[in-house]
Amino acid sequence: MSTKQVEIFQATFDVPDKVKVTLNKHMLLIEGPLGKVYKNFKKIPVEMSVSGNKVSIKAINSRKKYYAIANTALSLVRNLCDGVINGYTVKMKIVYAHFPITVKTKDKLVLVENFQGERAPRVAKIHGATKVASKGDEVTVTGPVLNDVTQTAAEIQAMTQVKNKDHRVFLDGIYQYHKAKGIEK
Missing domain, CATH: 3.90.930.12 (Ribosomal protein L6)
Known part of the structure; x- marks a missing residue:
């Protein structure tokens, strides 16, 4: 097992053109052609920020568990963006x-x-x-x-x-x- 420090996972997601994303504390609001969708990320341990048409998600620790949680959060945001466009x-x-x-x-x-x-x-x-x-x-x-x-x-x-x-x-x-x-x- 290696003793070197592992980088903390961070990923960004480009929001599609038809979708508008806003973040208010832990509540993510996604608006698209099919309506508005809310998702509460309060109980999901990730650091999330929205700037322009990019959503960035950062794990709070470098362990595998938090890497998996951050990927799950990224998948949730991706599915919500696809959902308000296509359903x-x-x-x-x-x-x-x-x-x-x-x-x-x-x-x-x-x-x-x-x-x-x-x-x-x-x-x-x-x-x-x-x-x-x-x-x-x-x-x-x-x-x-x-x-x-x-x-x-x-x-x-x-x-x-x-x-x-x-x-x-x-x-x-x-x-x-x-x-x-x-x-x-």
């Missing part, structure tokens, strides 16, 4: 054998009705500025923030998981089959 889409398929499943949205909730003949609807939360649309046997989840879109899709899939039955036989549920950058119709 993200997750497509899901409704699968049922006997009882036809219906998916509805109400306020910030997704209601899955008649799942395996149940009377009460199963409920999942819609995160952030994500939009959920169902048409026929397909559910489309779109939005500008990758974390919010994928978390909403994961909650929809998880709430229709079959319990106390053989999952190889009872295949009813809502399953993700396509994930893409860009908002698709």
